[in-house]
Amino acid sequence: MAIRIYNTLTKRKEEFVPVNPGKVGIYSCGPTVYDYFHIGNARAFVVPDVIRRYLQYKGYEVTLVQNITDIEDKIIKRASERGVEPADIVDEYTKAFFEDRKALGVRPPDIQPRATQHVEGMIKMIQKLVDNGLAYVAGGDVYYDVSRFEPYGELSGQNIDDLKAGARVEPGEAKQDPLDFALWKAAKPGEPAWDSPWGPGRPGWHIECSVMSTQYLGPVFDIHTGGVDLVFPHHENEIAQSHGANGHPPVKYWVHNGYVNIDGQRMGKSLGNFKTVRGILKQYPGKVVRYFLISNHYRKPINFSDEELTACGKALARLESAVANALFATGMKGWTREQLEQAVRPETQLAQAITAAKASFEEAMDDDFNTAGAIAALHELATALNTYVNQGIQPGQGQSEPVRAAVAAATLAMAELGDVVGILDLDTLLSAHATAETGAEAGGDGDAKLVESLIRLLLDVRAEARAMKQYALSDKIRGELSELGIVVEDTRDGARWKRVSQ
């Protein structure tokens, strides 16, 4: 089925047709490296990672480009506050960005260009805009003349008059109109500066994304992502620049993720509820934070709270322990990928559940990358696996070939689909403990689940003992369980157990 993407530019879902068949170019706005990134930024980094993984899963060759803004007012300000060079700030927070990104399971982009390495390209594009009559020089600054770009406001769905009402000229700016924006800023004393036809200075923020996206992905590329806060002015300006310089719109699909609220409120430094990922990672594992970030459709706002993160942790543990318990119950814990692949048979007992889960996973992801639906599909498969392990395995068949084939196939499917959204991977699943951390199972606590698995294991051993006519051993198991208040009844469908009060 075709993938459909909601395009901010057209305000509707459109069928995804790449510029070049079989290939996808994605540009994602990266961090300004002057501080640890916050949980809202994190969502804007995880979303393109998921889109890229899903498109790769669908067989596309994906090139993901994400910039690093390493020259900007905030960096210069932070450096002067600390009495260090801007480069020191950039080094420190670029390193932190890489660490925190890794903790969230976000794979590095294919190309990670830095603004300061592309100043020459920016000067060229600015010159082109001046030559095309879309930009003007004022003092040592260069501004984009928004009134000369007719489609301005199209992306954010605003008209120029409304935008003008909200715009101001800041002190020290030489622009002719409040809506005009700086392409080049004249150097102030002590600031990093590059030579240009307009004198020493540095590029504005917006121009870097126009230059780096089109340089690496071509003048027209497929997908541009960013947080919804970047629609205006950043991406509106990016369109004005790239279109103005190259004569056509640069991007086919504009994809914007929603906000992350904190305890029901917008996050802000002034509100005192500012959450960096660095801080959150001290409290929650990265994969739980990632699970939270993709637990809802990317365009909807999500709400960060301790309750929510705890719930996500439990839900993720439920997926992991469904596999871990199944591997444990079948004696396959510690197996390798090769062993699992060899164990799989063409028709396994869980084939229907696996096919259904894959179909609903893909249906959800095809529908504008609906990760909430994709996660629901993983939980459906976990339910099927739990049911199979707890009820579907005949006594004495716990380690039989067909049972192992079913569990192997389900394990590989969980790993494959879970890896597409970046919350499960096979190595983790194979080494995960059949643990007590399965508190998310409806109606039960984690220990109950563990007890259930352990008793099921003992009953399997007992059934095998009986099959080999080792009645002394089977009676011993039954007797010891009875001492613990667990009564075993042999029925036509195999052994059942229940707890009796002692």
Ligand SMILES: [Zn+2]
């Ligand atoms: Zn950008």
